[in-house]
Amino acid sequence: MSRIHSTALVDPAAQLDASVTVGPYAVVGPHVRIGAGTSVGAHCVIEGHTTIGADNKIFQFASLGAQPQDKKYADEPTRLVIGDRNTIREFCTFNTGTVQDEGLTQVGNDNWIMAYVHIAHDCVVGNHTVLANNATLAGHVKVGDHAILGGLTGVHQFTQIGAHVMAGFASHISQDVPPFMLVDGNPLSVRGFNLEGLRRRGFAPERLAAVKQMHRLLYRQGLTLEAARQAIDALAAQYPEAAADIQALSQFIAGSKRGIAR
Template identity: 55%
Template sequence: MTLIHPTAVIDPKAELDSSVKVGAYTVIGGNAQIGAGTEIGPHAVIEGHTVIGENNRIFQFASLGAQPQDKKWKGEPTRLIIGNGNTIREFTTFNTGTVTGIGETRVGDDNWIMAYCHLAHDCVVGSHTIFANNASLAGHVTIGDYVVLGGYTLVFQFCTIGNYAMTAFSAGVHKDVPPYFMAAGYRAEPAGINSEGMRRNGFTAEQIANVKDVYKTVYLRDLPFEEAKADILKRAETLPELAVFKEFFEHSSSRGIIR
């Protein structure tokens, strides 16, 4: 109990590991479950059916597990699930899911989510992502692993952003962004590939060149999209770095990709 500030308000039904640290004036509701080694700063609010894993760092004024901003929500016990090793900075807001969606909002492991970011209901965020300040996801958005969202990026509902993709400052993402690709602009358009991100994550020059050729196939060779897609999937059978495109095409939204 020495790790919990005396001014914190914690519902006796909440389940906190004995190693959890809680700062002054933080409020934790009765349906919260918080794993070992997680640290919660002052003035944070954790409510709703929220499950938080181990070794997360949650900064002051974060709001996690509040009801979804969806008029169809009628008090159903939908959830927010957060994995391990995440950094969640000041004034972030993560909402629970809805029964008309997948019933939960999910965040993976080792994500770095900066101040004022928003995750709406039924979003799925992978692992090892970086969300710069004020990046916001509308409902039902899917974000892959190792994605980087530039500051003030806005992602429209139901969009999918593939693994290792990146958005520029103030990008308005209204369609899906394929893996490794970059998106920029108020109405986001393709802007090359995230070659620097690939290098930092250990991809070889040959693998980067293969992804660059995929980008050319989609945007620069004047092919019908279905023909370009078939070509990419065929190459993905022998090139491991392209395997993520198969998953992306299988789970992409009906909005189509940025063009």
């Protein structure tokens, strides 16, 4: 039995693995490639220069690969690339990139993306993230691995969200959020660090202690940002097991262009 429903419209030029399933009334454009084991739900539209990896589950009514919502867009062949084993729920909208950036919107692997999530042009979403219902990423946003965005959270364009961040329900994120932090609100406030999330991911006690100290230096000691960064760098000697975590946070602060949430 064919894995493509008789009512689906799949362009002959599209490249679909033989194991891909396509539901009723779905539309798949000519520049689309879909990997093994991926399922496309009813009424989905997948268009543009879109590449989707293996074992993704795309629920009904999703729109993937449509043109970016950017007035400067002039029909350039920009791309959307989605990795493997992602769950993409109903009514999600992921757009392709723009030539003002890298021309690429990218979603990694093993992400849990709930209904009505919007991922705008030139966004980069890492691996193992959770984007709850109606989370919205404006253009050029970057989301690190294992980040969690609560429902109805909005992220301003060009903002970066570090790895292991947790943002609560309806957060308004307009500045960069450093790795490991726990934030919520409008205006946004840093409430602590994501202790429970880090425990669940197997962080050893020394790594947890280092993250606690980094949070204290950055948010509880009244230090300037540069003084806090220098003090964080010095923690590597005290917590050698957490050297990579310390470096990640320090480099995030140094590379922030919008300023960090503080």
